[in-house]
Amino acid sequence: MIDDRLVKIDGSIGEGGGSILRLASGFSVLFTRPIEVYNIRSSRSKPGLRLQHVLGLQALRDLTDGHLSPVKVGTTKIKFTPGNVFRDELNIKIRTAGSIALLSQSIQNAAIFTNNSSELDINYTGGGTFGLGAPDPYYLNNITYYFFSKMGYKCQIDVLKNGFYPKGGAKARLHIDPLEKDKDQLTPVNFEEQGNLIKIGGDIIVSHNLKKPKVAERIHNGIVKEMAKFVSQVKFDIHRKYINSLNPGVGLNIWAQYDSGAVVSSGTILGKRGLPSEKLARIASRALIEPMQCGATVDEYLGDQIIPLLYLCEEPSSIMVSKISSHMQTNLDLLDMFSKRKYEIKKIGKAFRFRYFEQ
Structure with missing residues (x-):
């Protein structure tokens, strides 16, 4: 109703x-x-x-x-x-390089709980997988949806073809397994400590025309070199991929995985004309080192995306986020307009502990 x-x-x-x-x-x-x-x-x-x-x-x-x-x-x-x-399938055609990941965000929030447990498939034709100010699908799978799965909400986005600004031309499929209203419950999470570092993972996606100058390899080697200054004897599991696309482009993100289950990321980093691969590697590495150093279990980009699930979980949950971004605060303010629930933000060291209290 x-x-x-x-x-x-x-x-x-x-x-x-x-x-x-x-x-x-x-x-x-x-x-x-x-x-x-x-x-x-x-x-x-x-x-x-x-x-x-x-x-x-x-x-x-x-x-x-x-x-x-x-x-x-x-x-x-x-x-x-x-x-x-709630239909179980929808086809969306994007005529620009509009972000597939940003389109997915409103859908993933809407489908957390539905009136039935039917699975949902969104088929995207066109659009971009890498764009300014937007997460990429690899970030969603390895960070956002990884965290969602910890709470019992399963999403997966399969990239069939990558697309960069300005032409786009990507193809992807978002698969969601919703929870059923008045029946299923989300699992609370309490990530307040990073634990021990297991590995540095990541994805480097580069258009095929940049294969000859070995852009992906240079970015990869640069990341390993930069991260070695901060961590020692750690496993690197960074995937490199050259792809066919309508126009040139470089996109990547790297993340740190801990034995507590926490994962923090650099966020999506984009290449641009005139920016050397080695400098791009330094930018990505420093973006990852920041949440690692402050003791965060959730990076600032995941911070706002995870709020709806934490809110809907009947039992209290807590996370350590590297930064209270304007997007995260807006998310909290908007949720209050629909239904209020008491929460607390407390600075602990260089990170911020966020938690919802019991309903």
Whole structure:
């Protein structure tokens, strides 16, 4: 049953970007409450919806048989009412290099609990696997969805073809195994200590035209060299892959895995023309060393993505996050608009302990 209590959201709050819309629309389905979002991206040079936001809203409308006010690129106000059903498959065509991972975020939030336990497949044609300000699918699988699985929520994204900005042209399939409302429960997690380092993992994805100058190998060797200054006698499990794509590109992320189950990452790092492979390796390594040094069990990029699951878990959970990002705070503020639950943020050393209290 749809709760008819409308949630009105000012799209300019927090960092005022598209993440507010992705989160709000996903929460609308999750809590079965209609939303009205206004002032969408009002502070940006191009206010209103971008194409990937339009596609995300339409995807949730189609998945749930919901109702969405007319939308197009540039729209600054939307109304969305989720439906009572949840389809098991949807095809999404992306005509730009819009981020597949960002589109997946609103869907993964919406599908945590559904009215039945039917599995869900989202088939993407077009779009980008690596883009500015967005996680890549390899990050989702190895960091985000790895953590989700610890709580009993299973997601997997299979990359059939990579795509870089500006042409995109990727292909991917997102598979979700939702939990059933009023029956299944999420498993609490308490990651407050890193434990012992097991390995440094990662993925380096490079377009085939950069194979001759050995870009992937140089990045890999640079990472090993940089990380050796910080950790010794550690296993490296970093995969290198040259791929065919519509335009040149380099994307990577590396992560540290601990015996406690914690994993922290550099986040997605992008190459660009004129940036040497060795410098890119240093950038990635330093981005990883930061959460490792501060004792975090969750990096800042996962911090905001994991909040909905921690919130929905009936028993209290806790994590040590490297940074309370604006995205994470926006996530917390938005959740409060749908249903309140007491939480605590406490700085311990160089990291921040975040925990929800018992419901």
